Amino acid sequence: MMLLKQSRIKKSAKRQKSLTESSYGLVVNGLQRNLSHSPKLLLSDCLRDLLGYTGVKMGCETSNCGACTVLTKFPDSKDYRAVKSCSLFAVQCSGAQVVTVEGLAKGNDLSRMQEIFLEERGLQCGYCTPGFIMAGLGLLEKNRNPSEGEIRHELSGNLCRCGAYMGIISAIKKAASEGVSLQM
Amino acid sequence: MTRARLDRIEFSKVILNRIKVAMRDMSVRAFPASMGSAEIADFQYRAPASLNELRRVLRSIPRRSEVKFIAGGMSLIPTMKLGLVSPSFLIDLNQTKDLKGWTLEGRSLRVGSMARYSDILEAKRITRLFPELEDCISQIGDMQVRNRGTIGGALAHGDPSGDLSSCMIALGAVLKIKREKGSLDKIPVEEFFKGFFSTSLGARDVLTEVEVPLDSKLLRGGSYLKLERTAGDFATVGVGVSLWFEKRLTGTNARRIVRAGIGLTSAGDRPLKGRRGEKLLVGSPPSEELFGNVSSAVAEETDPSSDVRGDKEFKKQMFRVFAKRALIRSTERAGLRLG
Numbered sequence: 001m002m003l004l005k006q007s008r009i010k011k012s013a014k015r016q017k018s019l020t021e022s023s024y025g026l027v028v029n030g031l032q033r034n035l036s037h038s039p040k041l042l043l044s045d046c047l048r049d050l051l052g053y054t055g056v057k058m059g060c061e062t063s064n065c066g067a068c069t070v071l072t073k074f075p076d077s078k079d080y081r082a083v084k085s086c087s088l089f090a091v092q093c094s095g096a097q098v099v100t101v102e103g104l105a106k107g108n109d110l111s112r113m114q115e116i117f118l119e120e121r122g123l124q125c126g127y128c129t130p131g132f133i134m135a136g137l138g139l140l141e142k143n144r145n146p147s148e149g150e151i152r153h154e155l156s157g158n159l160c161r162c163g164a165y166m167g168i169i170s171a172i173k174k175a176a177s178e179g180v181s182l183q184m
Numbered sequence: 185m186t187r188a189r190l191d192r193i194e195f196s197k198v199i200l201n202r203i204k205v206a207m208r209d210m211s212v213r214a215f216p217a218s219m220g221s222a223e224i225a226d227f228q229y230r231a232p233a234s235l236n237e238l239r240r241v242l243r244s245i246p247r248r249s250e251v252k253f254i255a256g257g258m259s260l261i262p263t264m265k266l267g268l269v270s271p272s273f274l275i276d277l278n279q280t281k282d283l284k285g286w287t288l289e290g291r292s293l294r295v296g297s298m299a300r301y302s303d304i305l306e307a308k309r310i311t312r313l314f315p316e317l318e319d320c321i322s323q324i325g326d327m328q329v330r331n332r333g334t335i336g337g338a339l340a341h342g343d344p345s346g347d348l349s350s351c352m353i354a355l356g357a358v359l360k361i362k363r364e365k366g367s368l369d370k371i372p373v374e375e376f377f378k379g380f381f382s383t384s385l386g387a388r389d390v391l392t393e394v395e396v397p398l399d400s401k402l403l404r405g406g407s408y409l410k411l412e413r414t415a416g417d418f419a420t421v422g423v424g425v426s427l428w429f430e431k432r433l434t435g436t437n438a439r440r441i442v443r444a445g446i447g448l449t450s451a452g453d454r455p456l457k458g459r460r461g462e463k464l465l466v467g468s469p470p471s472e473e474l475f476g477n478v479s480s481a482v483a484e485e486t487d488p489s490s491d492v493r494g495d496k497e498f499k500k501q502m503f504r505v506f507a508k509r510a511l512i513r514s515t516e517r518a519g520l521r522l523g
Contacts (some may be wrong), residue, residue, distance in 0.1 A: 007267025039229035
């Protein structure tokens with residue numbers, strides 16, 4: 001009797017779970033991840049809290065600052081596109097490829113874009129840097145050779161409160177002139 | 185105890201209290217992860233792969249349950265974070281293949297409601313034909329928002345400060361709506377907006393396509409001008425102008441305007457059609473004087489509200505200035521000069 005009751009409780013708990021949880025798979029930095037959680041979890045929270053990619057920074061959480069920018073490639077698109085991960089539910093990325101700043105370096109070797117940010121001093125405190133690097137790579141995915149005006153316009157969704165903008169812009173100009181892309 | 189000493193104690197109590205409050209705030213901020221989705225109420229998620237599947241999904245949801253569609257989510261998700269919208273079912277249209285893509289053939293441009301801003305900006309065939317769309321979309325939000333936000337989502341949101349809505353009004357777009365009962369409605373975009381953030385979409389109706397008419401027998405030019413406080417801000421004022429001129433000269437030496445569309449952003453409780461201005465334009469050749477009169481009529485027709493972006497009088501003045509500039513630019517883009 002006791003057992004029957006318990007199994008009923010378990011069953012109803014399971015049903016409850018299946019109603020409020022979504023199971024799906026996505027690829028983050030080349031690794032397949034199969035997840036199951038509430039659909040209200042934002043991609044940014046999923047990447048940071050569930051998967052440990054804390055390079056995804058939380059600044060405003062209102063889609064203003066761009067610190068949480070990551071690159072995404074959805075099953076129906078050819079290219080990677082920069083999106084703000086705080087403004088996307090993680091379940092919406094079912095079947096997608098996601099790249100965070102952790103996906104750029106190979107072991108201890110920084111990617112070329114990261115090196116250029118150091119060379120050009122495209123940062124001061126560094127909090128906004130992962131967002132800028134991913135947004136910059138996202139821009140170069142669309143436009144191999146952006147003008148300074150285009151760089152300023154396309155990066156207007158990322159804020160740097162230290163004011164390292166000049167360094168950031170020259171870093172992205174340099175990256176464009178070297179033909180840097182996500183794969184480097 | 186002396187008075188001064190009492191004051192000091194009182195003072196330190198106040199300070200202590202302030203520190204406590206500040207620490208409490210900080211401890212909340214120390215776990216930002218919980219903040220993002222904290223306000224979002226639980227919902228069930230569905231992502232139909234086609235319109236047929238969508239119909240089945242909708243049928244399976246009880247009538248009393250609140251349903252919300254998510255397109256790009258660039259407005260909806262922030263609204264959900266604020267707890268202003270809390271549907272029990274969230275239906276994601278991002279997988280719905282029938283709603284994607286665009287076609288440009290025959291007499292119209294047809295854009296699926298789930299086409300993204302960036303899809304349109306990257307389509308040179310579209311931006312060459314409709315420069316006002318490029319003007320407009322390139323000024324919406326920022327790159328990340330344009331990568332995600334959709335044409336249909338922008339319209340269905342019904343925001344009076346939505347740039348795309350007024351641009352589509354100027355272009356004379358027609359919207360296709362799949363009603364819950366299964367019927368397909370076609371309505372002119374200006375009739376779609378019913379009031380402040382309200383449209384003719386029922387809770388379970390879906391906007392499927394936007395059709396922009398093309399008339400190759402006419403010469404055309406268009407532009408969209410926006411005044412913004414900071415990069416990526418909502419429009420303080422926005423003016424979309426589309427002009428169609430006669431292609432062949434009829435006797436006189438100036439080409440007359442055959443059709444005109446004016447759409448106004450942040451001009452009232454909904455995206456506004458500048459009817460008075462349009463009426464003045466049709467039948468006349470473009471001239472400095474005409475555009476002066478039209479822009480005054482445009483400003484008169486607007487009813488912007490005073491807010492942090494400026495007071496009403498300032499905004500009306502800006503509508504006048506921006507309408508005139510947009511009229512001139514549209515004429516120049518048609519390859520014509522002012523008479």
